[in-house]
Amino acid sequence: MSKIEDIIKIQNQDISFESLFDKKIDYSFKESSFLNDKILFITGGGGSIGSILIERLLEQNIKKIIVLDHSEYAIFKLKLKFRKAIENNNLYLILGDIRNKTLLKKIFSLFPIQIIYHTAAYKHIDILENNCEESLSVNLNATLNLLEIVLKNSNSEQFIFISTDKAVNPVNNMGISKRLAELYLLKNIFQNEINNRVKIKIIRFGNVFNSSGSVFTIFKYQIENNLPITITNKNMKRYFISKYQASKGLIEIADSKNISGMYVLDMGEPYNITILLYNLLQKLQLNYTPDISYLNIIPKFEKFEEELYLSYEKIEKNISNYKKIDLNNYNMRNIKTEISNLIQILKK
Template sequence: MYSSFRKKLFGGDNVVNLSDVRYLPRWIILIIDIIILIISLFLSTYIIEKITQTEFIYHKDEIIIFTCIILSNVVFMYVFKTYAGIIRHSTFIDLFKLLVSCFCTMFVVGSVNIVYFWVTGGKFILTPYLVLYFIISFMGLFLFRLYVKEFFHIVREYRRSTLKKRILVLGIDEQSIAIARAILDNPSLPYHVVGFLTQRTDSKRASLLGKPIFAKSKIENNTKEELLIDGVIIVKEMMSKDEMNSWVNLFLEKDLNIFKSPSVQKLRDSDFGGSIRNLQIEDLLNRKPIKIQNEEIKSRHFNKTILVTGGAGSIGSEIVRQVAQFNPSLIVVLDQAETPLYDIELEMKEKFPHIRFKFVLADVSNKHRIEPLFQMYNFSMVYHAAAYKHVPLVEENPHEGILVNVLGSKIIATLSSKYHVNRFVMISTDKAVNPTNVMGASKRAAELFVQSLQNVEGNTTKFITTRFGNVLGSNGSVIPHFKKQIEAGGPVTITHPEIVRYFMTIPEACELVLQAGTMGKGGEIFVFDMGEPVKILDLAKRMIKLSGFEPNIDIKIIYTGLRPGEKLYEELLSDGAKTLPTHNEKIMISKDPSTEFNEINLLINLVTKASIRRDKVEVVKLLKTIVPEFKSNNSIYEVLDN
């Protein structure tokens, strides 16, 4: 009941929270109702006397008549239990009970009045008075409940709004209204919608869902303290990249939190609230994904046996996920990293229990371990994603980079040709273009070898290479690294203030790989239109602001200098390379120079032998012979260029 309220009131706690009061005792509600009835009697008396200027009651003792009317009303209140419900949760049924109670009172008193007239020839009360009393008493009882209900609603909403984030919803279209309605209808969400935000200027006096509509200028000309808001919620799917960046720049400038909402299609999901999250930097860098021809790709994978090397890595594991959707007969997932391989095994068996998988722990540079797989399974497609990719580590250990990136690629590609695999798709990198480090040069050497196999006599395999830039969220990439640094309170470390990189998402990268494997005729290097390069310093600043901090105030940014082999700008095309368009406007074919098989095979054998001897200098020297455009930068191997 009201015990918690009473304890606070008499227990020394001077702060009483109205929303903690459960409900008042029934007898208190009944007393309040009786007071309303008495007031209704006097109000009816006053009105009748003013209108008629006559006696409305014909009995010598008014008190008796008034008491009888009140008692009659109370009896029917007891019969219909009008005082029993919790007022702030009153419903139409409670309203109907009040109506019936008041009507029965009027009917009974009116009937007694008529009987009294038949017996004595005169009435004891004026009939219009009863009708007026019925109307006023019902309205009084009803308004009392309505005001209490609304009062508690206001108190509850005020309390919630003080604990919740006060947000604006960006947009006034159906999507935005649906999102706002879903938030308003779900009191458990930690957000309180205070209005809508639009680019339009003709909606200043309009409102939606009872909330005001703010023009963009309102945000531009006021601080968030003046506007009394904490953040803005956006539906990313409703905006272009340029619109998104424009709004986000404004919100970040005003220190507003930016929340991303799911689309209307996901509103039916019971976990809608969990889908609202802080806007991530990936959301701003993301572009329209490649539109792949699913039917054509499905025919290449349906009921086929597929090999994915490096299948536990960021790219390889996503290739496995996407290929599994096309119902192949078997997917062989190969990787030398034990724990990630086990993780992807658990994930695939849970998500695709109907697909047959084989998880192989092996090193791609071990031919004796790899060849039995080609002998045992009739692979139709090979996706070669296995590689060492961290520039500083490979620069320190060039011999290891050669064994995996070059020898491993040679073994997988040669076995694919020997066992007549239909298509071999190699995943390369933009660092292979005009390389300044061992990792990039090793990938370029692998590209040259794979291309050379295409024209070897007797070969039936189509060798295809895909080349793209940095992948958002991949293991060891800059964005997860920055996130960890920001979560730790900084500093955020950047090698150089002018360094820039291309970015794409993991699903985009893998769609490119699947599309290339479908459209390739053999010997091509496919490159992706990655848009504009991103300045890493700007990326870091945005990530810090999106996390609610101020760059160089809350989170410091420090420069560590370029790492060995690192360059400021990455390229997707070699100097002098030409591109050919494809039927997908986002994918092009790079016409890089190629090398004859015998020549590149001889050089690959020499650099492999040097790697086995752990002769780092000889390894890099031979790598520079294989890739003439390889010029070391910020590295001990720069002397070899002289």
């Protein structure tokens, strides 16, 4: 198993997740029998999470993975990376928009898909602040359209939705769109608690190291272009896991023994961004000393520290790489009220 996904290259120097965060990752991964001969569908498969998930799933005894992505370049890169899997008919790539309901129906008519990983989303907070309609269109409406098709499909067994810590007490459009998606999925879980044959699993986690658009992507760009390195606030903290840890947790949650509900990947403790930056600079052998600029102003659409749980969310079960949230403190009335309140916020 290649660890290349957990390395960031800056000025031709490799910095690993393990060295930067002083963590030792267990790369042993047992074959998961619950995935044997399954046909899976991954939306946003060309993204940071989707692509590493494909790699890990291909190490399992799956039958086929269908991938949908709206980026032609992302599909091109997947074709290069997974040429053998494509030739062996284990991987099928589709270029298209997750919002295209006609395309989605066609995909489910062509392939007897059993497990759906819905990773497609817009995630750049500052961009989505000025594009609220797009945020809702992709992160919420497309999710509900896909779910509707999945629930009507006789082959479907699991719908796995990738959420974010930004959905907890959201302060930005991106977080609100993902929280609304969480709530509508929870609403569906409660409404179909007895009769629903499709397991709906909501997976919440924080930042993934070296994912596209992450803070490390910004640091890399600034360092390699001899620009001042900008930090919003020197005491700001964020959760981080590696791509491998994220993909391993996502696969384990797909175990058929896990019922519908809300799950949170084990993120460990949050990290101070300033300390991480100094660790990064210490490991890099730069021929200059970069300037560090502290803005010391936290925009209204960012938090000083992210959260993984709401105050009333309690852990029901703690597994090695993830936790299950007890849904007893949720009810239909509260879900509907929160949905209404969040929609009102977006209208302001």
